[in-house]
Amino acid sequence: MDGTLLDPWERVSPRTARAVQRIVASGTPFVLVTGRPPRWMPRIVAELGLVGTGPDAAVPVGQDLQGAGRGGLAVCANGAIVYDAVGDVVLRSSDIDPLLLHDVAHELRAAIPGCSFAVERPARGARDRVDEQFLAEEAFRGVWSNADLRVVPTDELVGKPAAKMLVLHEQLTSGEMATAAAEVVSSRLQVTYSTSAGLLELSAPGVDKASGLASVAADLGVDRSDILAFGDMPNDIAMLDWAGHGVAVRNAHPEALEIADERTASNSDDGVAQVLERWW
Template sequence: MQAPGLVATDVDGTLLDPAEHVSPRNAAAVRQVVASGVPFVLVTGRPQRWIPPVSAELPQVRLAVCANGGLLYDAVEDRVLWDQAMPVPLLAELADAALATIPGCGLAVERVGGSVRGPSPFLAEPGYRNAWPEAVGAIVDRADLLAEPAVKLLVREPGLLSDAMVAALAPVIGGAADITFSHSRGLVEISAPGVTKASGLAEVAAKLGVPAAEVLAFGDMPNDLEMLQWAGHGVAMANAHPALQAVADEVTASNAEDGVALVLERWF
């Protein structure tokens, strides 16, 4: 690949080290990308309220495709630029399918929200066991949980592996929604049909006038799969899920070994 026209990267397990920080070497590589005039975009399963800790270490990065392609967040202006929320009838249909397929599972949603300083758009039903302690939001009954559009429906069953949950749910859900995961232990993330990190990044790239062939993308988990396949050069981390390593154009070092910087330093 020649010098990329746009660089996109997943956050957790990819850009961030195991301590959830941007290493000095990765930070320096990102600064070089931005200084060269090449757009640098975060593409993550995180909601926008979890972007500020990353922005604090990379203040020069403006755009973040969040919620697996569900919305685009401007970290400088602290506002959502667009979203792809699921309507209420679809949420109800998906919730019914999840509960019938995985009895006893817990449900939660990420709504669109706005400023990261506003109320948390994360809501969970009683008994939902968070995969991350940072996922603090309102506890509501199921009717209220599903009463408004949401960019993600989360299905949680800590006693199962996420791979197994996807295998069970995918045939039931079919093309009604997009289903993936970024946490291996019992957490599935469901988005509107066709909404993936690839679709979100493609919209950003189109607005910037950058063709897919000129996009360099990094990732480590199944929610990065479509993005790595769509990009002109998809890079999986050494710590990536086997499914990503199987489709990537390249496998770099792990997130503990500055794998992102090792690739970026070829051109920047």
């Protein structure tokens, strides 16, 4: 979504909104797939001009996927959460066990001195209290200022299941951190990143954007060969590889560009819309 569907100012362009609206009007499922948590989705869905959100807007269409017919489904937190923006409800969440959070945080702090941690905890919907969802250490807030987060002690941070763990370092790139983390974490957690600015995103084992999208596709009865996916960063690579046709925007990370079946224009030039307009 960021760096791909959204422009460099994190907005939906009018051209992109029109293209997505045509997809939904045709009856084709449209699913947002992002590293962001559900609380970011209502604004994006509204900018796309697709659906109202909240319980009053919910119209069941089967299998609890209320938003499927109106573009209201989102795979969030890099595949860990499936969210229905029409009913404002989290349908599924694949979380990291607290004991594993504790162990990995301890080991990463030793392997990457100077790093700090935050977690995104699962929510029932986008309108749950933010200070119960986004928790961080004091050192994390000192670098990554965000009005949403609440500072807590490390023991509290890792004391409950989390949809995603964030690891931050001021002086390393995300790629450098990922190399160090892979040696420590191994297969116990999924390690990826969506920015090069020293921030890792860790999910439960086997959880990534591909697995999240695959679960939604199975619910909707859509074969992977019929899926068109777009992305730009390493957290998109598994999805771009899994989908029937993976498209990377021109501003994408080199690894995403390499794995994609096609390259389109950058997110500042409506690259996603340019591809969608071939069929819708």
